Amino acid sequence: MSHTPSEKGTPPSELATDKASDRQIEDAVADLNFDNDKTAERCAAGVTSEDAYNPLRRLDKTALLAEADNFVDKFGLTEHRDVFRRGALVAQRPKEYADIPELSDADKADLAFEENHMWKNLSPRLIFCGIAKLIVSNGANLSFPAEFGIGRTVGEPGGERDEWLVGLVNSSVYISSALVGCWISDPLNEWLGRCGEIFVTGLILIATPIASGFTQSWQALMAVRFVMGIGVGAKAATVPMYCAELSPARLRGALTMGWQLWTAFGIFLGFCANAAVKDTGMIAWRLQLGSAMIPAVPLTLGVLFCPESPRWYMKKGQMVMAWQSMLKLRRSDLQAARDLFYAYSQYAEEQKVVQGRTYVSRLTELFTIPRCRRATLAGSVVMIAQQMCGINIMAFYSSTIFKEGGYTDTQSLYASIGFGALNFVFALPSLYFIDSYGRRSLLLATFPNMAWTLLVGGLCFLIEPYDPDSEIRTGIVACFVYLFTIAYSLGEGPVPFMYCAEIFPLAQREQGMAWCVAFNFFWGSVLSLTFPRLLREFTPLGAFLFYAGLNVVAFILIFFLVPETKRLTLEEIDAVFAIPTRKFAAHQLKKTLPYLFKRYICGDKSAVCPPIVHLAEPPNGGEV
Template sequence: MSNQPKQYNNTYIFGLSFISALGGYLFGFDFAVISGALPFLRKQFELSAAGEGFLTGSLALGCIVGCIIAGRIAERYGRRPGLMLAALVFAVSSIVIAFSGNLTFFIILRFIAGIGVGMASMLCPMYIAEISPANVRGRNVAINQLTVVIGILITNLTNYLLADSGSEAWRWMFGLGTVPAVIFLLGVLWLPESPRWLVKSGQDEKARKVLEKIGSTGFADETLSAIERSLNTSKTSTKMSVWDKSVRGAVVIGITLAVFQQFCGINVVFNYTSTIFESVGSNLNQQLFETISIGIVNLLFTLLAMWQVDKLGRRPLMMIGSLGLSIVYIILAVMLQQHFPAKLVSIFVLLAISTYAISLAPVTWVLIAEIFPNKIRSEASTVAIVSLWGAYFILVFTFPVLAKALGTFGPFYLYAAICLAGFIFVKTKVRETKGQTLEELEENLIRH
């Protein structure tokens, strides 16, 4: 191990993190575009409650397939080729979906778009975690969430501006997704391969060159030594290695956090903003304006989370978020049930968004990107993020059905209970990870 001091090329590290995080923009785009398009799609395709839920959730089914594809590509060919394919799939599907002539074709194309989003959702945080020094890893992985919320905000603004352009406005809403996808694809061409994947595939010299661009020779020497040590002490990776006793606890925590991030219910607010505010008497223009307010608040509190995740830590933010959401949801459910004015409902919707944005939104992705050992990171991340997208599908598919049966307010009591259970889980099962290298986290995992 070198005795030279460790120094970092922070500009280069930020550039790598930001370019790879542009995949998060695609994620944010598809989350937001459906909210603005739904009022038009309901009329275009004469959607039932179940049809609306399946149309919205079809993205998640594609994301599940995308995660599985990404895991295999990331393991065999590297992180970079997977990011390139994700951008290409999304760009093509965005163009074609704008010309959908019937519901079946639309759902198939939204499923294909989901493949690209699913690949990006898995590979972007993983890549950022693998190229970032420990002291800024949380902030850098949170850049991915920042691009998600920027994608949501810009898409909501675009939807609002397009809303008065006629019944075909939804086609422009979806078609414009091609622009960020092409920008992302061009950016990925500049990225180097992950040094941890290069070492794992026996390309140590290439890994050293990447690490020496990221930091000093001392940093490169120490990191290479730690990666090699972790790979040599790990068991041979197999399809079932993610369930090996030594790592099973981390995998279960990763899956639980991923599912909790969705079942906490906040994506109902993102995807069904129009439905929620329609229930308290808002017109279409007001409904779409609320999506802009949500996007702005989401952005501001994500920036706050990036500032705090490496200072306050992952665990405290997760606990604050889960307990806070539980309380806010109960109040919001009562307000919706009693038909409070839309302006008052808006305050508590925005409070829920801010609570989520500073906690569960970025921190879940940070933890999934960092808690798994080098040897099984792509496989374990696949399992966790497939679980996340499966939970997202269940959430968005069931909301219109539950809202029709119980009233729009009803599901929020359920989400409040889930958030309380999530608080207990984080408090009892999740360890703090800030300030530790990926290899140190792996050693602590195996030791426990």
């Protein structure tokens, strides 16, 4: 597919024809459900994302108000008829609210404030909804193997077996997350709701770290960590999805990335706890493992004060509860009515296609429906890229890596605190960057930096440890590990989980998120299991160079397979994934690469990259 280059400076939304025909719109909507290769061409011909994926655009005013009346009558919201009629008008033409005569000056002022003051407009309840993720402490890697008699080195009899056992114990959390935890999130969400599921898994994540501190064998520790992984996986598949469903489109990235922000804070707390108990003797590792329950406490208690997802209530047919929940998440009744009515209109369209399908059928649709398959591919790429970059190995084995660099056990623990602090502090700027510059842009900007920092950091291991100035080696290795961490925290850290939480249709959202998280944790278990052997066979130099190469591979995969979703509503993202993967990849090769070369290598500031699809700007404020 080819496009005629646009004039310089022309917004993509203005490149489309003034108004798409009803027939074009109907065809584009059909493409959403049944898909064919004409979707992108239709979009380029003038069917914007608002036309094709906002069913309200096809209605005249009389029909629209009738739909609003039917909605309130059907779901027992008749006392709110007026606000839903006004909300429907805004949902149909969100950028033209100033020209809607039915809106009062106060209504228009609220919408203008929402448009111009995104953060100030947020309901305080939304701020808390970036809930923490439990991170398992890692300092115990230095001591628990000896306690359980599996600390022999490879040169000793049984040393190779012990090396695999240590990797198996460490990776058991990832294994159970990938095999069990992620997949039980759907039935738990179905029975308990988003908040109920998070509360139950939070209890698991409080109990299992405490239990791990009392284990008397490596088998018992592995069993406890296996149970812990079930809670980690179920929570990981739900929390980002929950945050995405609550957030306005323009701030969905920042609010959903609270997952990564508090993940980073949990890592930092874990490192601090490791250092705090380092001098407690033989029980130090037990306290270190038990300290992993600390981030789970605010998670479990805090979710009790969070509203349930309006979309979950919508799926259960409890629209009154959905309305009450939405009122807690938006500043005004009009904004709540607009977002709920718009979300329901999209949900109703979707239900015409997916109604009556089972869990298994919805899971298989991740691979059989082209739109879902593209989202599954993109989500899988960003998830495996997080493991390919090497950050989880750094987080889990940082104490071991610093020790290989020449630090003592104590110095390694303190160096890991610096790693954790940087991971948290440099995740903060992404609150702004993720919605301003976009998810894809952050990924493409940070992977090259992670690659070169690992490359140089690995080469620093060539400095001989017996050199009188060997402290230079330890300092330089730590420096480049820290630079790597900064690059990760700005891009690949915040993006994957929030990206996967937003790219799937509502009908397949639980299954899609479960697949992506399971995919992430599966490869995390593989890397965690094999890293000790990799470190021995490759040496630290080889291990660092290996991951530097994987970062380059991840950059290429993201460039060709991962589209941008910045500031699009959850429903408008359907327009992005209506484009066939081969056409998206071809556009990157034939259009985007030449543009980047002209713009940034040749310095041609007049260069313009033709858009692959002419998407309209998303509605101000968005919907749930």
